[in-house]
Amino acid sequence: MTRLRFSTAWVRLSDTLRFALWGLLSRPVRSATVVGSLAAGVAAVVLAVGIIRGYGAAAERAAYGVYARSLVIRENVYSLDRYGPPILSDIPRLQDAVEFVDTILAWRMARVAARSDELSGEVDVFGVYGDHRIETGMEVAEGRDLSYEEAGSANRVCLLGEEAAERFFPGGALGESLSLGGISCEVIGVLEPSQARTSDRFDRAVIAPFTAAARYFQPTEYMAPDEASWMTVVIGPGGDLHDARVAADRTLRRARGVPMSRPTPYSYDDPGAPRRAVERERALLGALLSAIAAVSMLAALIGYSGVLMSSINERSREIATRMAIGARTRQIVRQFFAESLLSGLAGGGLGGLVGIGLCITLARIWDWEVVIDGQIFLIALALGLGSGAVCGLAPAWRVSTAMPWHVLRQ
Amino acid sequence: MNWVIHATNLNRTFRHGHEQTTALCDVALSIPPASMTVFVGASGSGKSTLLALIGLLDRPDTTSQLRIAGRCALTMSSHDMAEARSELIGFLFQDAKLIERMSVVENVALPLAYRGIDRKTRERRALAWLERVGLASRARLSPCKLSGGERQRAALARAMIAEPKILICDEPTAALDEGRASELNGLLRDVASGGTAVLIATHDPAVIERADQAYLLDRGRLAQVQGGDALRDCGLRNMAAVWSHRQSAGGV
Numbered sequence: 001m002t003r004l005r006f007s008t009a010w011v012r013l014s015d016t017l018r019f020a021l022w023g024l025l026s027r028p029v030r031s032a033t034v035v036g037s038l039a040a041g042v043a044a045v046v047l048a049v050g051i052i053r054g055y056g057a058a059a060e061r062a063a064y065g066v067y068a069r070s071l072v073i074r075e076n077v078y079s080l081d082r083y084g085p086p087i088l089s090d091i092p093r094l095q096d097a098v099e100f101v102d103t104i105l106a107w108r109m110a111r112v113a114a115r116s117d118e119l120s121g122e123v124d125v126f127g128v129y130g131d132h133r134i135e136t137g138m139e140v141a142e143g144r145d146l147s148y149e150e151a152g153s154a155n156r157v158c159l160l161g162e163e164a165a166e167r168f169f170p171g172g173a174l175g176e177s178l179s180l181g182g183i184s185c186e187v188i189g190v191l192e193p194s195q196a197r198t199s200d201r202f203d204r205a206v207i208a209p210f211t212a213a214a215r216y217f218q219p220t221e222y223m224a225p226d227e228a229s230w231m232t233v234v235i236g237p238g239g240d241l242h243d244a245r246v247a248a249d250r251t252l253r254r255a256r257g258v259p260m261s262r263p264t265p266y267s268y269d270d271p272g273a274p275r276r277a278v279e280r281e282r283a284l285l286g287a288l289l290s291a292i293a294a295v296s297m298l299a300a301l302i303g304y305s306g307v308l309m310s311s312i313n314e315r316s317r318e319i320a321t322r323m324a325i326g327a328r329t330r331q332i333v334r335q336f337f338a339e340s341l342l343s344g345l346a347g348g349g350l351g352g353l354v355g356i357g358l359c360i361t362l363a364r365i366w367d368w369e370v371v372i373d374g375q376i377f378l379i380a381l382a383l384g385l386g387s388g389a390v391c392g393l394a395p396a397w398r399v400s401t402a403m404p405w406h407v408l409r410q
Numbered sequence: 411m412n413w414v415i416h417a418t419n420l421n422r423t424f425r426h427g428h429e430q431t432t433a434l435c436d437v438a439l440s441i442p443p444a445s446m447t448v449f450v451g452a453s454g455s456g457k458s459t460l461l462a463l464i465g466l467l468d469r470p471d472t473t474s475q476l477r478i479a480g481r482c483a484l485t486m487s488s489h490d491m492a493e494a495r496s497e498l499i500g501f502l503f504q505d506a507k508l509i510e511r512m513s514v515v516e517n518v519a520l521p522l523a524y525r526g527i528d529r530k531t532r533e534r535r536a537l538a539w540l541e542r543v544g545l546a547s548r549a550r551l552s553p554c555k556l557s558g559g560e561r562q563r564a565a566l567a568r569a570m571i572a573e574p575k576i577l578i579c580d581e582p583t584a585a586l587d588e589g590r591a592s593e594l595n596g597l598l599r600d601v602a603s604g605g606t607a608v609l610i611a612t613h614d615p616a617v618i619e620r621a622d623q624a625y626l627l628d629r630g631r632l633a634q635v636q637g638g639d640a641l642r643d644c645g646l647r648n649m650a651a652v653w654s655h656r657q658s659a660g661g662v
């Protein structure tokens with residue numbers, strides 16, 4: 001009994017598929033029109049999605065994540081009063097006064113003369129107080145990172161950016177000693193290449209502990225040893241950049257004794273701004289492309305459902321004949337529904353392939369960034385299948401519920 | 411008597427806006443199984459309309475009474491009608507109505523597909539029927555390769571493959587020459603002898619010769635043909651002659 005039921009279900013399914021395939025293949029031109037019109041719309045959607053996602057990936061790289069929520073504090077070079085750059089002892093003050101502070105990094109940067117056994121030349125030395133990775137986003141590829149203690153110490157150790165390591169030590173930098181401003185310094189690690197545009201300056205540079213940099217590698221008459229070229233205040237979730245800026249300014253004014261009537265002694269930059277601009281641009285472009293893709297898809301759907309409908313009308317005599325020789329309404333509906341699902345699947349698949357091909361071509365010719373993967377193809381298939389289901393059901397139903405005689409006697 | 415078809419007060423009116431055409435008017439009809447019934451009448455007299463109603467391809471006016479194999483046609487839903495067509499009725503139209511893009515054997519086997527019979531079985535049975543109508547060698551061809559007579563015989567095989575109780579033929583020989591027509595009539599006679607009620611609308615005197623009973627339709631009104639006079643009055647001279655000859659030879 002179960003076996004019997006299973007086998008009739010199988011006969012029904014295989015016949016439905018067979019008749020649907022027959023319906024498509026026995027009218028190749030018509031089927032090609034149906035599939036092609038749907039494929040055009042799906043390809044437009046796939047192209048738009050590929051470009052939007054490519055833009056997103058580019059925006060991602062426009063700035064390393066941490067900059068999205070940080071303030072960079074520097075000396076205000078436009079102010080006539082001189083109070084000097086921010087100093088290390090400002091860090092605890094800011095931590096107390098600014099809400100939602102995640103961490104604060106202090107940096108000191110100078111260009112110094114460097115010399116290895118192979119080469120001598122100038123190099124940027126970044127002295128860091130705190131975990132440099134928060135700002136650079138770069139892990140150590142070889143050797144080890146600065147430890148927490150080292151970062152606060154004056155140990156004569158350093159990390160080399162990838163290009164700097166290649167430049168000064170073509171045979172391998174690890175454990176070698178690099179002379180910085182005449183003081184020798186051990187290379188304990190080489191960094192991996194930068195991921196974000198904002199950190200590619202570290203590729204050509206040396207990173208050393210803040211105090212060691214200030215004391216040995218970049219001593220200068222213009223900067224005291226506790227002065228920082230800039231400080232990066234990273235605001236945690238829930239914090240507001242504007243509030244943080246107001247609080248930081250009030251704290252630093254109080255520490256320096258600068259009344260509100262005077263210009264602020266420091267500048268507070270928001271390095272996330274360009275990234276946010278890119279994202280705004282992306283949203284705009286995304287909306288535009290989505291609108292174009294939606295219009296193309298709509299046009300394709302109108303064409304697709306039109307051809308589907310007229311092909312079913314054209315076949316109404318065949319349908320009436322089938323009804324006369326024993327087909328039930330639901331068998332006819334099932335056959336035509338399966339037919340439109342198949343054509344939808346074919347249209348979706350073809351459109352997916354064409355769209356992906358267009359994306360690849362764009363990427364090749366104009367050097368655009370696009371993102372394509374299996375997911376986008378699945379979206380294309382689903383789009384085709386959905387269109388087939390929506391556009392196929394109505395005409396199949398309409399045609400099979402009429403009394404067959406009205407069609408047959410013509 | 412156990413009628414396969416039993417109709418009383420059968421009416422069919424077509425409406426086009428305010429215009430009304432009464433195609434059938436108060437038709438009463440009873441058909442026994444294993445018989446061959448012929449419907450004659452001028453063009454437009456309602457033959458096709460009557461056969462469409464009996465074949466459950468169309469619905470009569472609601473005042474009618476029509477029973478097919480004991481089931482009341484008026485209370486059937488569209489689905490019930492399709493179900494009953496599949497189980498009880500075969501059709502043979504003037505123009506065969508084969509599906510051109512399928513082979514002959516696929517056409518013949520199609521009614522079985524709609525009954526959920528698997529492909530091997532239905533092909534075997536289709537080939538057996540093609541053998542019976544003399545088309546075994548044409549099974550794999552496209553219907554457009556067949557002659558008119560062959561097409562009608564293929565259509566007959568398709569109509570009969572599900573072993574219906576009723577076979578409805580609307581002018582089956584109208585497009586055939588005399589030889590092909592007589593071949594087909596022989597086959598129809600065999601079908602009737604096999605237990606099926608065969609209903610034929612025709613202008614062909616040769617058919618009437620072999621029929622068990624004949625009805626005359628005149629502008630939607632049906633009357634059983636007793637003598638040749640009624641036929642002659644309707645201008646069906648050839649038929650009247652055949653009928654009279656048949657009666658004098660002791661037929662019916």
Ligand SMILES: Nc1ncnc2c1ncn2[C@@H]1O[C@H](COP(=O)(O)OP(=O)(O)O)[C@@H](O)[C@H]1O
Nearest residue numbers: 406424431433452453454455456457458459460
């Ligand atoms: N679907 C229809 N709509 C309108 N009138 C119809 C329809 N079917 C049949 N008729 C009319 O009914 C009458 C009988 O037609 P029909 O049964 O085809 O006659 P026959 O088959 O005897 O030549 C004709 O007057 C015809 O015009």
Ligand SMILES: [Mg+2]
Nearest residue numbers: 457458459580
């Ligand atoms: Mg007719």
